[in-house]
Amino acid sequence: MRFSGLRVLREGLTGNRGWQAHWRDASPKDAYDVVIIGGGGHGLSTAYYLAREHGITNVAVLEKGYLGGGNVGRNTTIVRANYFLPGNSEFYSHSLKLWEGLEQELNYNVMHSQRGQIVVFHSDGQRDAAIRRGNAMRNQGDDAELLSVAQLKKVLPYLDYAQARFPIYGGLLQRRAGTARHDAVAWGYARGASDRGVDLIQNCEVTGIDIEGGVVKGVQTSRGAIRAKKVAVIVAGRSSQVAAMAGMRLPIESHVLQAFVTEGLKPCIDHVVSFGMGHFYISQSDKGGLVFGGDLDMYASYAARGNLPLVEHVMEAGMTLMPMIGQAKVLRSWGGIMDMSPDGSPIIDRAPVEGLYLNCGWCYGGFKAVPGSGHCMAHLVATDRPHKAAERLRLDRFRTGRGLMDEEGTGAQHNLH
């Protein structure tokens, strides 16, 4: 069924009885060409692009909970392409281009809103780093602009320019950056994949990976064994557990990241704004809630919930940068499980086991990568060759030291990125 304004009108006039399931719930078959472990944003987009770009439709997505229940459904919805190191630059640039027009591609309004992101900086050193970053973005063909304090005051009049502990020197603006409705992205890809014949199987937990002679043969699940020619592991924070089923130890440590939303407010923050002197980023959802977050809690965790020190630190950062949000009340806080890699950048690569493919290490930037990750992963699974935009996202870079993408410059400590 095609979605359109006309359809909404027609259904509205006839009691909305004609709407159908957005995707088909499938039961597992005995065998598939490709089994994707993980029904989150990246798994669903991989399934979609396998079908859409490569004509591979004998595909199952196995999800132990509900579709889109992982980080795609619990992030701060920011979409940007403002990385500066080779590898990240071209990958996120590629992903942003896929975001543009995603509604029309999926016939699903994912509300991708290119409202602009501004990273505020607070010293000469930070300004120089912003210029380096902005130029890397421009070299990549993406947009970036440097805003002076005077320009910033016009765009973000509510920042504390006068009293703040760390005075504001300016900002780096990417107009094409913005937000999207996170759940809708998962649902849109699910619908698109399902329409093309992919089996989406919820409540199906993978309990083992069958490997014979170094070649993957299928998976064991809570709903029985499934044979597969190729298996793609796309499970973010759970990567280590699934990789262990294939006898692998990954360069991943799972951490909790919290996020927050306030009650609905009339429009007051029109961009995505990030603070340069402490981890803090904020935007306002179309419903009116301020959606914001900060740093990791900084301890390995699978609990999908965090603790007060980080909560308070995020609020402190918000209060010093934009004290006007003080009267906004937080309604809800939550946590997700982040697959932190040693350089803070992702991995899309073949595993040492033939027929097994890895997609992990998204740290806490995985949401904006959803289209690009699926697109490149599908290319890798279908052709056994990396997509050009993801050829630097190699697993062996840590061992060799070649092509590390340590944007934060904090080194091989998983939680510091």
Next chain:
Amino acid sequence: MRLDGDGLIDRSRPLAFTFDGRQHLGFEGDTLASALMGAGVKVVARSFKYHRPRGVFTAGSEEPNALVTLGHGAGQEPNARATMVELYEGLQAFGQNAWPSVEFDLMAVNDLGAPFLGAGFYYKTFMWPRAFWEKVYEPVIRRAAGLGTLSRKTGPERWERAFAHCDVLVIGAGPSGLMAAMTAAEAGADVILAEEDTRAGGRLNAEVEEVDGQAGHAWAEAMRVRLAAMGNVRVMTRTAVVGGYDQGTYAALERLATEADRALKGCFWRIVAKRSVLAAGAIERPVAFANNDRPGVMMAGALRAYVNRWRVCPGRRVAVFANSDAGHRTARDLKAAGVHVSALIDARADAVCDLDVPFYAGGQVCGTVGRKGVEAVRFRQGDRIEAVQADVLAMSGGWNPSVHLSCHMGGRPVWDEGLAAFLPREGAVPGMRYAGAAMGAFSTRGCLESGAAAGRAVVEDLGLQAVEAPVPGAEDGTYEITPFWHVPGKGRSWLDFQNDVTVKDVTLAAQENFTSVEHMKRYTTQGMAPDQGKNSNVAALAVLADATGRGIAETGTTTFRPPYVPVPIAAMGAGAKGKGFAPERFTTSHAASVARNAPMIEAGLWYRPSYFPKAGETQWRQSCDREVRMVRDHVGICDVSTLGKIDVQGPDAAAFLDFLYTGMMSTLKVGRVRYGLMLRVDGHVMDDGTCARLGDRHFLVSTTTAAAGQVMRHMEFAHQVLRPDLDVRFASVTEQWAQFAVAGPKSRTLLEEVVGQALGNEDWPFMACGDVRTGGIGARLFRISFSGELAYEIAVPSRYGAALFDLLVEKAEAREGGPYGMEALNVMRIEKGFITHAEIHGRTTAFDIGMQGMMSDRKDFIGKAMAARPGLMDEDRAQLVGLKPVGAVKELIAGAHLFAPGAEAVSETDEGYITSVAFSPMLGHVIGLGFLARGRARIGEHVRMVEHLKGSATLCEVVAPGGFDPEGGRMRG
């Protein structure tokens, strides 16, 4: 309207307030909601999506409708729940999300579009044309959405934060909480009793039932007074426990009683408790039927609270609809208060009634009639539809225990068929026990007993002896309920009043395969409004369970997350506004620098002088250039105390430093200083600095300002985790010593005067160090140079820092010298090609900065193995070079990228970037440092700098870093 009788308000203290500009009167003890009710205001808000008129619905923090804005201007508070706002003289409240007013709202036109605005409609449209999303659709949607408005200004309000510790935290001071607290306190436990309301008592304040032969509220107040008088008890009213965290940590929000002119709003508490008792009560749940959201429809328990506690009623004729004895209780209290009950409709077919009111057993309300308020109630009994005149409909669908805090650590509640409610799961939160209505004990006596039992259980957990005490007598009625969620029929039946989610939305979600409870929530926005589904979640999932043919238990709940009630960002981030965000560190020369009008800039937490302007200098470059020349020609003084200083001592100190630094420190002679690099475990440069050997077993390590903390932590790690076998101890002495660079050709004579001894090259050669005396005190002298000049750094205990700085500056000024700031320091180090964290930014290796030769192959050191990875020694890596503009444009920009001349400036051709730039007054042109692929082999070649953001490009010559005095003769002079 206001009823006769006392209640818990003080009629001798009337309070004037305004709502939407109209003046009203209330009384001390009123909430804004009760005062509005007393004043006859019915429509207090508009709904989120359809702009339906809405009235007060509850009497607690779960209020979904009565959200108002308090005050106006910078400090205005949007989305205040009128049910929780204590009335005060001069209070100004405003309706919100309406234009021009909540009474008459043109946006109500949205309601006509309801058939097209159902669950998730926006996912299916607004996609064409593509550019319209940001330009047309989204702005319109954003303006329509949202509730109240932030002022976008910094408000005057202030919050505090504090810690508290106790043995037992009792959450809720209703009958069960009071009993639990008393039982624990009498056993000797340290108790905190937290209550969200302004007074203890919970439902006892809303009901007429007695406890121990006295009015319930009077018993509760007596208990509160007794508890408050005990030395081991802290009773915290107006304090909502909002979150449960690990190891017995709880978050609580304490509001101060509101006063018009008080900026301090309250306190955000972190309470650490060995044990806790969840006695948070229960929340009454509505029933979904057509137009159940009209002003006048409200919860029965809330209506009893308004009638009994505040002596107000929102109308004159009340219909009551319930599926338990709550209906009878409500009708009884109304009659006692003299309010006309026009119907008591009990959904239970076998219910009986002994009250003199029109009674309809087995009846179901199927709709309300009216415009901005209920005028009549329609109900079905058997196959007849009847209508009664009523302007208030009180309803009860049963009670949902407030299990929230039991679920904050990931526990899921358990469905209880008998009570038709979710109960907290045993053991869901370590150390937490449950009591009263929160665990499904719904009679007063049941609450008292379970509270006492929970109190005994926690004191026994703590190893204390509970004192036996009788439980007071109270009503002990049974709770008989027929689960009842939704009356089928035409029209829209609201579940989530705040987000305008109706039964149809939930069934549509199920029809579209959003059958997981999480999918339903996210698709319909059910439970995502300010009340977080406190009123509606259970009914919504019951509707979903129905639509999908599953049971409620199987359907499950969404996740309960902190905070339990909305908490202002200002409360959780209290104290961080403005300068409060981070501590400020000041050097001993701070005051002197400020007195000389030096602009102070942030360096980490420190403040350092940028430059010292002289009369006639109108911009920083003039001052900076002068200071550079001053140092190079005469002498300059610079406070370098912010650099980290770590004192290292012990028999194995030298071996330890060999393990830390890439170079050998054990071969350093006493009285000498060596430059050193420390690597991270992954082989990249962590920091650079000097290491001075003060004695055979005594070293002083210096770090950069930025990395001082990191290096200290790293050293502790290296010692405690990696080499505990080494007998070495160290301590940060950064703040114990004030240290000043004295740089320039006249530095020697200046310092000879200060320390009273000769400092010639024989005794004090380059890189010498040792003890000296000045002004009768011991000092340390280091002949090191970050400027490339003949230079020293002299350190004294911090208490003498200010005096020494003044002395040094005075002597420098006598020699045509003076103080210099960070700008000049930076220019001089770039002239010399010395690196800072602009170059060692965490991604550079010793190889990149040309210091691979400093990596000793005679010993192991941290980072050595990983630095040997092929990728870290690759000739193609970007290497440190100097740059000089040779094109028409004579500027360089830090952050600009480098390309081969003639190459297009794109990622594929990117060869490097500039890290540091300065105008060198000595060389007479701009100089830069940067990283260039294969840079060391390209000295003399040309590259092109391109800076897209400002639109600048120029040709540069690649030069060796450090064009000024490359042989270093001045430094060694």
Next chain:
Amino acid sequence: MRLPCPICGERDRREFYYAGHAVALERPGEGAGAKAWDDYVHNRENPCGETRDLWFHESGCGAWLVVTRDTASHAVLSAVLAEEAAR
């Protein structure tokens, strides 16, 4: 979250700095080879459940601790001085 520092007693999480899995205690020899060093610096078992990790009581006594913890429940089972665990 609170951790039982063997020197200071139970303290709030905000006094501590976290540094990852206690595998850091088992530093390979200089010439242990690329694989051993890769495993030491990068690869992690990353258990969902009981783990041992390293915490630095930075705003307290300055001790590095090996804490045994559950990553699923956040239960803290024990804490010992790294200095002693490393010996």
